[in-house]
Amino acid sequence: MFPFKKYLSIAVFLFLLSCQSEMDEQVNNAQGTVTTASPITSYLQRVAMVQTVKDNVIDGSTYCTIKPPYTVTVNNTQIAVNSAADYQKVIDNINASNSDNDIVKINFPVTMVYYNYVEKLIPNEADFDALIDYWNQYPDLLSKINGLNINYPITINIYNSANQIASSVSIISDQAFFNFIKNLNSSQYISLQYPISVVDYNNQTKSITNNLEFENAIKYAIDYCPENNIVTLDFTATITNGSWQIPYFYDESEKTASYSGYSFTFKSDKTVVASKGAVSETGQWETKLQNGVRELQLNFNSELLGKLNYNWKLFEFNNSQIRLRNINNSTDYLYFEKK
Incomplete structure (x- = not known):
């Protein structure tokens, strides 16, 4: 019996450790710690891109x-x-x-x-x-997010899990911010020191106090700054055109790998077929505008695909990418990419 108890104790320890890691990840996200894979990281980099549309x-x-x-x-x-x-x-x-x-x-x-x-x-x-x-040749590249200017300098705290070294850096320009994000690696965790002052496309100065506020300010710029809306697309026509895959899914923790190989086809009769190899499942989808916000509701029956059953809010989309989020106690993300 001793070996069994020993192995059972090890298994319990590993289980508790994995639970603690997941809890730490949720706490870190709530406190504003992000990585190179976090959605807000790519949004911030696009805010810091060269302004190319005015000319x-x-x-x-x-x-x-x-x-x-x-x-x-x-x-x-x-x-x-x-x-x-x-x-x-x-x-x-x-x-x-x-x-x-x-x-x-x-x-x-x-x-x-x-x-x-x-x-x-x-x-x-x-x-x-x-x-x-x-x-x-690349009309669907996610380009600069216009209409939101950061007042520099800003300070970023960094923790490198590979060497367990903590540091901070002062960022003084869009170019420095863009390159900082470009050079991040998977072992680095960063957090912005708030508050951060920004100027919106109406030339109004605002104080940002956390990541969600920053993300909401970016969403507002995407929706309302004319320089971000040069081309108008129909969401239903876009999502029902071709097949899609999931390049990113975050539900309290990143779970993208669970959906690798799946293909999603949204049909005009409001059914959606998710297939992987010879196996497929048919669910339902619905979209509507709620208080000016585009929503996408998914409904699958299986345990795995059922994890996608949120009333997702559209963040942005083009002909080859659809980015959704769900804000509750935490923020979840679902991305579709044209196959």
């Missing part, structure tokens, strides 16, 4: 911008673009007459700055056209 009248791309100073010719008028304020001169020239061709001709060479702060010298129009054609 679309010149370069026609949401993923890159031309670095001032440079000149353009519009309707036989040369315009010097020395800062973002000069974009309006181009717009005013285009709007001055209905009989002009309104072609914006860039005077090369120019330096392009990508959304991730990488710079590239473009010597001529042919190279410029090739670059724009390249970015046009």
Whole structure:
């Protein structure tokens, strides 16, 4: 009996340890500790991306911008673009007459700055056209979130579980914040020191005191800042087009791996077929607008797929990605990605 009791004690210890780890994860999330895989981490990085949309009248791309100073010719008028304020001169020239061709001709060479702060010298129009054609191949990249500006500096606390070293860093700019997040690894846990001051697209300064408030401010910018809504899509038409997989599912802890290999097909009769190999299950789905917020309700019967049965709130979507969340005592996340 002794070996059995010994192994039973070890099993109980491991069970309690796993429960403690899960509890710690929930507590850490509530206190604002996140990792490189946390949804808010990618949202914050997109807030810190290069602002690329304001000069679309010149370069026609949401993923890159031309670095001032440079000149353009519009309707036989040369315009010097020395800062973002000069974009309006181009717009005013285009709007001055209905009989002009309104072609914006860039005077090369120019330096392009990508959304991730990488710079590239473009010597001529042919190279410029090739670059724009390249970015046009990826219309569903999750681009910069406009309409929310962080007032720097901010302080970030860091804990590295690999070497058990704690530290902090002061971030002084969008570029520094973007690169900090880009260089995070899976063993690093970070927390923002609140409060953090931000300016919304109405030029109103607000104080953010926790991660959920920051996420809600980002959601507000996505929904209402015109620069984030250049293309209008129909949610029902999008979700019923093709098949989807789950790249991320968080329900008190990350459970994405449990849904690896599943394919979800949403049909117009409000059934949804989840299949993996030769096994499939049919559930139901429903969507509606509730107080201006798009909701997605899923209903499956099996234990595994039934864990998706929340009244999800839409965070954002495009033709190839749908991001949902459910806010209760904690925040859960469900992402769909086009297969």
